[in-house]
Amino acid sequence: MIPYDHKKIERKWRKIWEDREAHKTPQISDKSKYYCLDMFPYPSGSGLHVGHWRGYVLSDVWARYKKLQGYNVLHPMGWDSFGLPAENDAIKKGIHPKINTQRNIQNMKRQLKEIGAMYDWSREINTSDPRYYKWTQWIFLQMYKRGLAYKKLMPINWCPGCKTGLANEEVIEGKCERCGSRVVKKDMEQWMLRITEYADSLLYDLKNLDWPEKVKVMQVNWIGRSEGTEVIFKVISSKDSREYNLPVFTTRPDTLFGATYVVLSPEHEIVQKIVSSPKEREVFEYIKHSKETPEIERVSVEREKTGVFTEAYAINPVNNEKIPVWISDYVLISYGTGAIMAVPAHDERDFEFAKKFCLPVREVIYHKDSPRDKKGNLIKAYTGEGRLINSGEFSGLSSEEAREKITQWLTKKGLGKKTVSYKLRDWVFSRQRYWGEPIPIVYCPKCGEVPVPEKDLPVRLPEVERYKPTGTGKSPLENIPEFVNTICPTCGSPARRETDTMPQWAGSCWYFLRYPNPHFQEFPFDKEAVRYWLPVDAYIGGIEHAILHLLYARFFTKVLYDLGYIEFNEPFKRLFNQGMVCRRSEKSGKVEKMSKSKGNVVNPDELVKKYGTDALRLYELFIGPPEADCEWTDRGIEGTYRFLKRMWDIVLKLKDNFGKERETIVKRRHRLIYDITQRIENFKFNTAISGFMEFINFLSKDEVLDKGVDKETIEDLLIMLSPFAPHFCEELWEILGHSRSIFEESWPKYDLKLIESDMVSIPVQINGKLRGELRLRKDTSEQEAIEKAKSLGKVKKYLEGKEIKKVIFVPGKIINLVV
RNA sequence: GCGAGAGUGGCGGAACGGUAGACGCGCUAGACUUAGGAUCUAGUGAGGAAACUCAUGCGGGUUCAAAUCCCGCCUCUCGCACCA
Helix, strand or coil, X not given: CCCCCHHHHHHHHHHHHHHCCCCCCCCCCCCCEEEEEECCCCCCCCCCCHHHHHHHHHXXXXXXXXXXXXXXXXXXXXXXXXXXXXXXXXXXXXCCHHHHHHHHHHHHHHHHHHCCCCCCHHHCEECCCHHHHHHHHHHHHHHHHCCCEEEEEEEEEEECCCCEEECHHHEECCEECCCCCECEEEXXXXXXXXXXXXXXXXXXXXXXXXXXXXXXXXXXXXXXXXXXXXXXXXXXXXXXXXXXXXXXXXXXXXXXXXXXXXXXXCCCCCHHHHCCHHHHHHHXXXXXXXXHXXXXXXXXXXXXXXXXXXXXXXXXXXXXXXXXXXXXXXXXXXXCCCEEEECHHHCHHHHHHHHHCCCCCCCCEECCCCCECCXXXXXXXXXXXXXXXXXXXXXXXXXXXXXXXXXXXXXXXXXXXXXXECCCCCEECCECCCCCCECCEEEECCCEEEECCHHHCCCCCCCCCCCCCCCCCCCHHHHCHHHHEEECCCCCCEEEECCCECCCCCHHHCHHHHCCCCCCCCCCCCXXXXXXXXXXXXXXXXXXXXXXXXXXXXXXXXXXXXXXXXXXXXXXXXXXXXXXXXXXXCCCCCEEECCHHXXXXXXXXXXHHHXXXXXXXXXXXXXXXXXXXXXXXXXXXXXXXXXHHHHHHHHHHHXXXXXXCCHHHHHHHHHHHHHHHHHHHCCCHHHHHHHHHHHHHHHCCHHHHHHCCCHHHHHHHHHHHCCCCHHHHHHHHHHCCCCCCHHHCCCCCCCHXXXXXXXXXXXXXXXXXXXXXXXXXXXXXXHHHHHHHHCCHHHHHHHCCCXXXXXXXXXXXXXXXXX
């Protein structure tokens, strides 16, 4: 008998698939489509480890399963090759990003091919290819024309390590998401995208998506919509007694009568105008200090509150009370209006601040559970709802009624209005780096800011010698006169190009639209092909993109939808996040996510050599539930490898003399089809594989093999296993005499009637404890079943001298006798 | 602090409120072998000679019956965190 030779088989089928163009997806077809997309990787220099494999295997099994179900499946792959990760890798190695990226792609593509996935490589895309980024620039111009891209001087997150500005989303705990450096604030002219305009749409459309709840919640929190009231306080300058209108945002207008002071963010523009001369120096020092304080510290909850009194006063519009105006860095310039009314009795932060600076606390919401000392004073803020007190004509109302009434009152008097605030900020879209899409804008001394005409796209990234970030706040492109100097597209005068480039995320915001026709010349995407293929039916990738990429891609999709270019406003119908593969790290001694820096990676190359791709694919899935993190066990793969070998032997043993269909086997077959189908549908690939193992254990019993197994059972088994172990199943399929690929077959069907058996085994319990087991016909009457149960030897013993108080009989399930 | 998820053998993990530990790793014994780190067979939660008892993070509850449902804790992981 031929032994299972994974090397030979895998090499053979990979070549056949390539020669036959087996994975080439037809552009358009009569079949229903299924778009199964992996989050495309950036071409990293460290290559793939078994953790990366997991997601790719998962999506490939799903894609192949859908193909067997008769769908026309699109399962493409490409490269997210612009941006910080690729550029930092190049700088570290001292190789030009273009060369380094090419090399990395070559290596990763080789590794990806080892997985044996059905990627249609003829559709490969690469975001740093001018034929691709031409269209990224084109989309930017469409946004620019609609006012969705604009330039603004603003304090942005500056990473001193990467020497570039970052988006809010790229700052994690005050540190750069890429390099871990502390991010500082820097005032810079930046290109911005007006993502806030889409805040509500990004929020409300989440509810129709089949996404993990966790990711949806993260996006909801990130958008951070909160409804409230803008209240206008009058501020009288202590410098010159001039009056200014100061809007503040609050979600609790019901506490307005409890406002005993006002706090401005140190960066608030009005501060300079209202501060008294004696306080000017102190205020200036405070502002300087807070600018220098790293965001991470400034925002720390534990930190004691600080602040300075401006000696100016504000008028509370609702009762004309004069209250002091302070500045403090616990008020953020970037949220709401950058100013708050402070209600110490009902806000913890305000309470803390009031205690420190001896400011009055006035209760305006009464509740019996307010935390008080013996004298009846609040010992901390009561932040819940209640009934209004000390609130003039509004006293006696509930918080909810009061919010409505007070807002109405303010609106009528022109002193306030209902508003909505968001945590979401506009997207900082400029990077002062070389390796990215040049922003297609020209500055003309006569015409000002001029967009590059579409016919002149792409604005090519010049070939340069020096590509390292400058740290001056300008991109390295600034030093390339051939790039910078151009002529104005409008008037022809000498002009300068924008030298900032787009962020890493730009290309991935729309790549899923390009795959349906990746070589299309006339437009970013082929509308016809997009109409057929989009939206993406299943999007598979890591949870780390829960906010950044997924939010940005949704934003681009919505913009393109509003501009009439596409007919759907959500790109990814279903999202699946695979769990991370972890392993004990020698350095830390902890079980951590696999990564090169932690030194706990497992290289798939050696495993493929020793056990084969198919055994590794199986183990990647068998290791645990796909959505859960898992711990890699080095010897675990032995199990799936042995499984394949045993199955191989059984099929070869059977192939020359298949038996007739036998009832027991047919029933087991239908049971298997049912189980496997259900488990795959529910993404329970780990238990699907254990189902195959159980079936093989059943088949390998001598009595089963001796009595014979029919051909159809084995063929169905092979078809069902083929998404998991494609090379292995193709080979056995051929050995069984088929000349067509197994992936041309269709998924087997089950007959529920055949699954249900006439005989069932029923556990018998006494007082809920298992005491025996009964084999019964399914339709046995309750009475007969109970009698039989009572006569079981073991059961009899327990019933001796006892009285049966209650009998539980669940047909086909259980018998429980209570004594 | 807030929000979400998870705690089951030596290990990875199975279990529509109904036989806890499927399947696999590892381990033990045996078979075949010059050999076995290949393969096959049997066993493998703990205690006990056995009958049996005890076991799903801890403590309560509901139920004939709870890993599963409810209440209260503990631990871990992840996300958010002065957002007014």
